[in-house]
Amino acid sequence: MNALGLPIELDRTASTGLRQQIVEQVRGAVERGVLLPDDPLPSTRALAEALAVSRTTALEAYLELEGDGWVYGVHGAGTFVAHRPAAAPAPTPVVLEPDDEPELDLRAGTMDPGLVPDAWRAAWRAVSPRSFAPDPCGDPALRSGLAAYLSSARGLPCRPEEIVVCAGASEAVTVLGLALGWAGRAVAFEDPGYADMRDLVVRLGARHVPLPVDAAAPVALALEHLTARGETPAAVYLTPSHQFPLGHRLEEDDRRAVLAWARRSGSVVVEDDYDGEFRFGVPPLPSLAGLDPDAPVVYLGTLSKVLDPSLRLAYLRVPPALLPEVVHVRGLVGATVSGQVQEVVAGWLASGALSRHIARVRRVYADRRAALLRALEEVPGVVGVRGIEAGLHVVADLAPGIDAAAVVAQARERGVAVTSLDDFRSSPPGPPALLLHHGGLDPQSLREAVRRLAGCAAMGVRTSPPA
Ligand SMILES: Cc1ncc(COP(=O)(O)O)c(C=O)c1O
Known part of the structure; x- marks a missing residue:
């Protein structure tokens, strides 16, 4: 006392x-x-x-x-x-406690905050409290900045009113699915594809239709097959700039054929352009939506790969014919991205800092990619690498008979997180392959990760005789 x-x-x-x-x-x-x-x-x-x-x-x-x-x-x-x-x-x-973080993370979506310059941190000092929640579709300055960015960087001329800001790609697709009434209707997903998004859309009440994809077969043909079978979907989810996960790009002829199919069929294409800014040694391909801004293509962009996945900032560019429904649902859900995040990103777009940052990290990623590819050449269990022209990941094909799931498990024990390609298939397991994302690690760490992968017992053990 x-x-x-x-x-x-x-x-x-x-x-x-x-x-x-x-x-x-x-x-x-x-x-x-x-x-x-x-x-x-x-x-x-x-x-x-x-x-x-x-x-x-x-x-x-x-x-x-x-x-x-x-x-x-x-x-x-x-x-x-x-x-x-x-x-x-x-x-x-x-x-x-945070989840047990792997020492070396090669899973899709892991980024390297060390690449974001100090100017980004400095930009946050200017933000202030506000008296209102942001406009549900996004701050006008951010929508204008994103429209200008799409036009100059992704070949998609559009107006700020056509931009709808969302909290990450999955929220964008949720808003879209509700707005376009996917519940009870078929939605086609690339197979292999973005499995979490597919599962989310099924939870929204859609019926999943697999769209088999591989680099050699035109997507438009696969869509025509669906239509011929009487299964024209209400929407089809595509990753034309860098097929997720296989990594190839949709060729221009195929792009035009997909657009022609969409116009004929009444289906809406969702173009997920998650890392289209990154390409290596190949000329840029404008976005699919950019080929015809009035076509029924909803463009989905995200700041997760070009800047920071924890911003949770994605955006839709919705063609005028579909806009009223999307804006209506966005209004019902309300704004989900903080005004402060929007303000800082808008400032970065307006000053050109974001474009400069992307140009700089593109060179960094090219070095990382080259280091990863060189390291993989030394691994006997890796018989090929696919999807090397664009994006932040590659697919490493493993020798027939290697059990990819066992490699994933053993790699994890050695502090390396990787994903088997089978995790992205809705169909039965395919030939063994791993997805390796190089966005989050510097060349030295990539080499170390590959060294540990190569040392996994399962990389040498064949569970069945090679075909
Ligand atoms: C295929 C694909 N699309 C989109 C995204 C971006 O998602 P978000 O905006 O929710 O971070 C990712 C992230 O890893 C992805 O792999």
Whole structure:
């Protein structure tokens, strides 16, 4: 007890601040029944003097206790212990630990924050609090910046009103699926493809139709086959700039044929251009939507690969005919990307900083890709590498008979996270192959990851005789 008769003893060597110690000790005294409802507490001035803390510290402690319902203030009379309903016993607090992070992560989507320049951090100092939530479709400045960016960088001329800002690609597709009424209708997904997105769309009530893809077969032909079978889908989800996961690009003839099919069939194409900014040694191909901005193609872009996956900032460019429904649903859901994130990204677009950053990291990724490809040449179990012209990952084909799932498991034990191509198939397992994403690791770490992969027992063991 101190001079005030309150059971508060401050420890000035503790890492917990003085305000927090006062709060915790008053709370403890109430919980133990040392302080009873309506007992008066000393004035903040008396408390501050008795404990040798500033008046502000005492005041802030009382304000926090009052805000949490432990005490109440009566104007002119002072502060008193509150009546608290009998509480259920508090559960033992559990601190959530982050998932066990692999030392070397080669899974799709892992990025390297070390590549983001200091100017990005500096840009955050300028943001301020706001009085309103952002427009559900996005801040005007961001929509204008994204429209200009699509026009110059992705060959897709469009107006700011056609841009709809979303919290990541999956939210964008959720909004789209609700707006275009996919529930109960068929939606075609590349197979192999973006399996999580496929599963999400099925959860939205759509019927999944697999669209077999491989680099050699035109996508338009596969779509014509669906139509010939009477299975024209309401929508088809494509990754034309860098097929996910196989890694090839949709050739221009095929692109035009896909557009012609979409116009004829009444189906909507969702063009997921998740990493189309990155290509290596090949001329740029404009986006599919850019070939005909009035075609029924909804372009889906994201900042996850070009800047930072934790921004959760993606965007749709919706052709005018589909826009009213999408804007309506976006309005019902409301804004989901913070105004501050939008403000900083808009500033980066307007100043050209984002384009400069992309140009710089494109060269960095080219070096990383080259290092990965060179390292893979030394691995006997790897018989080929696909999808090397664009994007941030490649597919490494393994010798027949190697069990890719066993390699994934053993690699994980050695601190390396990789994915088997089978994880992206809706069909039965195919020839063994791994997806290797090089966006998150520098050349030295990539070499080390490949060295550990090559050392996995399963890389040499054939579970069945080679064909
Ligand atoms: C095929 C594909 N599309 C889109 C995305 C981007 O998703 P998000 O915007 O939710 O980060 C990813 C991320 O890894 C992806 O692999």
